[in-house]
Amino acid sequence: MITINSLKKAYEETTVLDIPELTISQSQCFGLVGNNGAGKTTLLRLILDLIRATTGEVQIEGENVSKGESWKKITGAYLDDHMLLGYLTPDEYFDVLRKVHKMSDADLKLHNERFENFFNGEILGQKKYIRDLSKGNKKRVGISAAFFGNPQLVLLDEPFESLDPSSQIRLKKIVEKEKEEKSTTFMISSHDLDHVTEICERVVLLEKGLIIQDISGTREDKFEALNIYFSG
Amino acid sequence: MTFLQFIQLQFKSKIRSVSLGRDLIAGIFLLIVILLFLGYVVLISVSLPFIIRSFFAIDDPVGFINSYILFFFATEFLYRFFLQKLPVAELQHYLHLPIPRWKIVHFLLQRSFISLLNFIAILLLVPFTIVEVAGHYGALSAISWLGTIVFISWTVHWITLVFKRGIGDRVIGYMIMLSVYLLSFGAQYYGWYNIGEWVKPFFDLAITSPLPIGMAFLLFTGSYFGAFKYYRNRAYEEEIGDKGKNFVESSQIDFLSRFGTAGAFADMEWKLILRHKKSRSYLYISALFLLYALTFYPTFDLAESAVDRHFSLFVGLFITGSFLYNYGQFNLSWNSASFDYFLVQKNGIESIIQGKAILFIAISMICYLLSLPYVYFGLEILFIHTAAFIFNIGVGIPLLTFISFWKPKPMDINKSAMFNYEGIGAAQFLMVIPMIAIPYIIYLPFALTMGYESGLTVLTLFGLIGIILYRQITRFLINRLYKKRYGISSSFRQEI
Numbered sequence: 247m248i249t250i251n252s253l254k255k256a257y258e259e260t261t262v263l264d265i266p267e268l269t270i271s272q273s274q275c276f277g278l279v280g281n282n283g284a285g286k287t288t289l290l291r292l293i294l295d296l297i298r299a300t301t302g303e304v305q306i307e308g309e310n311v312s313k314g315e316s317w318k319k320i321t322g323a324y325l326d327d328h329m330l331l332g333y334l335t336p337d338e339y340f341d342v343l344r345k346v347h348k349m350s351d352a353d354l355k356l357h358n359e360r361f362e363n364f365f366n367g368e369i370l371g372q373k374k375y376i377r378d379l380s381k382g383n384k385k386r387v388g389i390s391a392a393f394f395g396n397p398q399l400v401l402l403d404e405p406f407e408s409l410d411p412s413s414q415i416r417l418k419k420i421v422e423k424e425k426e427e428k429s430t431t432f433m434i435s436s437h438d439l440d441h442v443t444e445i446c447e448r449v450v451l452l453e454k455g456l457i458i459q460d461i462s463g464t465r466e467d468k469f470e471a472l473n474i475y476f477s478g
Numbered sequence: 479m480t481f482l483q484f485i486q487l488q489f490k491s492k493i494r495s496v497s498l499g500r501d502l503i504a505g506i507f508l509l510i511v512i513l514l515f516l517g518y519v520v521l522i523s524v525s526l527p528f529i530i531r532s533f534f535a536i537d538d539p540v541g542f543i544n545s546y547i548l549f550f551f552a553t554e555f556l557y558r559f560f561l562q563k564l565p566v567a568e569l570q571h572y573l574h575l576p577i578p579r580w581k582i583v584h585f586l587l588q589r590s591f592i593s594l595l596n597f598i599a600i601l602l603l604v605p606f607t608i609v610e611v612a613g614h615y616g617a618l619s620a621i622s623w624l625g626t627i628v629f630i631s632w633t634v635h636w637i638t639l640v641f642k643r644g645i646g647d648r649v650i651g652y653m654i655m656l657s658v659y660l661l662s663f664g665a666q667y668y669g670w671y672n673i674g675e676w677v678k679p680f681f682d683l684a685i686t687s688p689l690p691i692g693m694a695f696l697l698f699t700g701s702y703f704g705a706f707k708y709y710r711n712r713a714y715e716e717e718i719g720d721k722g723k724n725f726v727e728s729s730q731i732d733f734l735s736r737f738g739t740a741g742a743f744a745d746m747e748w749k750l751i752l753r754h755k756k757s758r759s760y761l762y763i764s765a766l767f768l769l770y771a772l773t774f775y776p777t778f779d780l781a782e783s784a785v786d787r788h789f790s791l792f793v794g795l796f797i798t799g800s801f802l803y804n805y806g807q808f809n810l811s812w813n814s815a816s817f818d819y820f821l822v823q824k825n826g827i828e829s830i831i832q833g834k835a836i837l838f839i840a841i842s843m844i845c846y847l848l849s850l851p852y853v854y855f856g857l858e859i860l861f862i863h864t865a866a867f868i869f870n871i872g873v874g875i876p877l878l879t880f881i882s883f884w885k886p887k888p889m890d891i892n893k894s895a896m897f898n899y900e901g902i903g904a905a906q907f908l909m910v911i912p913m914i915a916i917p918y919i920i921y922l923p924f925a926l927t928m929g930y931e932s933g934l935t936v937l938t939l940f941g942l943i944g945i946i947l948y949r950q951i952t953r954f955l956i957n958r959l960y961k962k963r964y965g966i967s968s969s970f971r972q973e974i
Contacts (some may be wrong), residue, residue, distance in 0.1 A: 294574055296715040318576040328570040331487065333494040342487065346479045346575050375494065395576065 247272050247399055247431045248293060253302035255288055255455075263288045263455040265302075270448075272398075273429035275421065277446030279436060279472060284452035286435040287325065290401050293433070294323055306399065322397035324388035324405070332377030336369045336387050339376060340394075347395035361390040364416045381408040389417065393424070399431045400424070406438045414438075418445050439476070443468040451475060479577050484585045485592070488568075512594070516601075523602045527609040539610045540623075544681035545674045547627060550599075551634055552659055557595070558638040559655055564590050566643075570715055583710045587702070590639065591632075599631035600624075611685065619685045626684040629694035636701040640708050739825060743833025744840070750812060751805070754891040757812060760805045767800035768845060771852055780856035787858055787930045788922070791937075794859070794866035795917060797849045799874055801841040803913060806875075807906050809834065809882035811889050814970040821967055827959050831879060831952060838875050842867060858930075865934040865941070869917055872944025876951045877916070881909050883955075883962050888970045 250268040254261060263285040270276045278286045291297045293304050295311040303310050306317035323329070331339055344354045358370060369386055372379075376387055385408055392400050406414045422445060424430040436442040442449060443465050451459040451472065459475065461468045530539040564586055572582045603624055612620035645651035662673060684690035737744065751757040771793050778786040796803065810817065813830065820826035846867040852859045920940055925933025944951065959966075 291715065296570075296573055298714050298716070315576075315578050318574075318578075321574075321576075323574045325574075329574055331491070331571050333491045334487075338490075342479075342483070343575070345483060346577060 247274070247307065248433070249305040249308075250293075251302050251305075253292060253304060254300045255285075255292060255297065256300045261300075261455055263292070265289070265457060268450075268457065270431065270433065272431055273425055274448060275425060275432040275434065275446040277434055277436065277442040277449040278452060279439065279442060279449060280452035281476075283454070285455040286452060287403055288455075289452070290323070290325055290403050290433070290435060293401060294321070294325075296325075319395070320398040321401070322392035322394060322399070323401040324385075324392040325401070325403040327376075327384050327388060330376050330384065330388055330391070333375055335375055336372060336379075339387065339391070343391055343394045349395065357390070357394065360393070360420070361386075364390065364413060364420060366413065382410060382413065385409055386413065393420075396428065397430065398428075399433070401433045403435050404437065405434060406436055406441050414441065421445050439469060439472050443472065479575075479581075481585055481588060485589060488589055516594075519598060519601050524605050526602070526606045539606070540614070540685065541678070541682065543606070545672075545678040547681055548674050548677050549662065551630060552662055554595075554598070554631055554634050555638060556655055556659055558634060559642055559651075561595060562590070562593070562635070562638050563642065564639050564709065566709070566713075566717070569713055573713070573715065579713050580706075580710055583706060583713055587636075587639075587706060587709065591635065593635075596632060596635060599628050603627060615685050622688055622691045623681070623684045625691040626681065626694045629691065629698040633694070633697045633701045636698075636705040640705050643708070643712075737832075737836055739829045740832035740836055743829040744836040747812070747833055747837050750891070756889070756891045756893055757805070761801070764801040764804045764841075764845070767804065768797060768848055770800075771797055771849070775852055775855040775859070778855065780858040784925075784930065787862070788925060790859065790862045791866060791917065791921060791934075792914060794849075794862040795870065795874075795914060797852075798842055798846045798863055798867040799870040799913070800845055802838050802870060802874060802878060803910065806834075806838060806878045806882065807909050808886075808889065809879060810886045810966065811970075812891060814886070814888035815891070817967050817970045821963055827963065828956050831955050831959065834879070835875055835952065839871055842870055842875075861931070861934055865938045866917070868941035868945070869937050870941070872941035872948075873916070874913060876944065876955060877912060878909065879955050880958070881912065883959060883966070886966055886969065888972055 248268075248270040250265050252267070253263065253265045255263040262283075278289065280286055288297070292299055293306070293311065295304075299312065303312065305311070306321060309317050311317055331342065334342065340354060340358070343349075344351070349357075358365075365386060368383055369390075376384060379387065385405070389402065389405055392402060405417060409417065418441060421432055421434075425432065432446070434442060434446060447462060449461045449468050449472065450457055451461070459471065461471050527539060530536050530542055534542070536542045566586070568586060569582060573579070607620045607624045611623050615623075642651070645654070665673065680690055751761055774789070774793050778790065780786055780790065805812075810830070813820065820830050823829075846863060849863050850860070852863070917937060921933040921937050923933075924936045
């Protein structure tokens, strides 16, 4: 799904990310962990071609993300609330996305039904602009926006942060269901080792822009390995 | 997504914007300004043929316009430079969606084209074209002539967008603009060389030949695609926002550290001013205000005319207080993003008020010293400016601080200051009235009965009393802010 070749991002002298090689296969949930400044968000931004790579390239389904744009049709993402249109209500925003993704009203209804539980009645039909929503509710809008148009690849930056416990659990269920039914690929960065080891079969540990561990195996194995690193 | 849908979204974002949506007064004021401006444009445009023929007594009005049209474009470039901008920040809402990047850039560029500024050339010249060009040369010539001018005016639109993005918010940009403009006008005025005449044949030709309008059209489309290419290559998140973002310059002002916590706050506020777009602009504007007196003093006869002396007080107040009036009108709004921090800080409120006072005094002092060369126009100016300065320090600063507690509004200080009405409420409109009216109420009775010297003396006395009572007045202001802190902080959090 994603192939990364000698990807490097540097600001003047400091290199913030340096990944010689990384391949993420279809229907895999790929977790990204690391302390602040490790380069998690930078990697996600590079994959989405939001910032320019200093050297190297990212390919989605064989297409260099900085050259073509057809990968955008199969990719959904939510990194931060800049990606939303704060002056719309959630319903209006979803309607804009519906048009962008060329979906019908029925498609939108179906989509909203999938997220009904996750929204918990606090998103749809509200007379509030997105900019006035609480952090957690903005996140719910953004996450469900990332699933518009049935993407084959979904990138989420710290999706569990600022969500309440029930929503965190519901989000995990959504991710697992998508993976199972549509073999969607996920790339999730998180500080929550519990969640990330539970839903991701592969977890990569970043430190100062470098991949220092690439962990697969049972949940316990991953959790153990990460625990040793982070307590050290 | 289509362009129409994009425009609808943009329209929504405008009418729902925090600053306009919540503040009716600012909205109405903006509307009045726009209508007033349009009224002037129409007035000039309708009377233009008449003015040129009767007032300037020109026999060939079209030729006259043709030789001066270059200065119209230069002026356009100037005001477009200040008013126009491409909302590149919009990019980040769309880049991750399945809309091609080129399409978003086209949307943004075309959306920027929908602007009143692009109608000025048409509005200004249509009556003239009908009366003078169509009347003498026929309709086809009129279309060709007006079309040439309009396309070039629109070319300036695209060029400005690129120029402004390239130069950014740096002082050098303003300098280049002003010097180019002054130089070309000066050259024309003093008759060194006349660049207006050089381009005149091109516009003369437009009346008889379709060649100029064709060339102008090519320029227009060419500059559009040039601008497109420029922005397309820069349509990345890291290009959004201030260019020198990562570049931090340490500029501690040592003498401020003598004033303890308040001094530390003053120093912090000084950094805030230097490091944010909006506050920087206000600093530049304050500096420009120093030149304001040049429009009055050379024509004044201060030794003879009492009226000129009375009016000079106004100039003096404005010059010595230029920073105070410009920056101070928003006072607490500058700190709206971090106001809660000061509330939880020990002595936070005290240091806000005292720190700002120190900064105001220091900068007013600099303005005062810089205004002294105006003494060249008369020794009276020394007395007037000194009295105005002392009054501003003793009474002006506390008065302004007092008024600014009245319903301050939050604002984003990273945005440009031009046509940005964030933070403006009723207080900002009314503020300048007491700031100017009160000194005159004190000054005039004495000045009119016993001469301007005694008026200035009384004014200075008031200022000195204010300085002597500095501690008591500051205490009063601090208590007042303590009382109003909940309301102000919740308005800054945009809860109202």
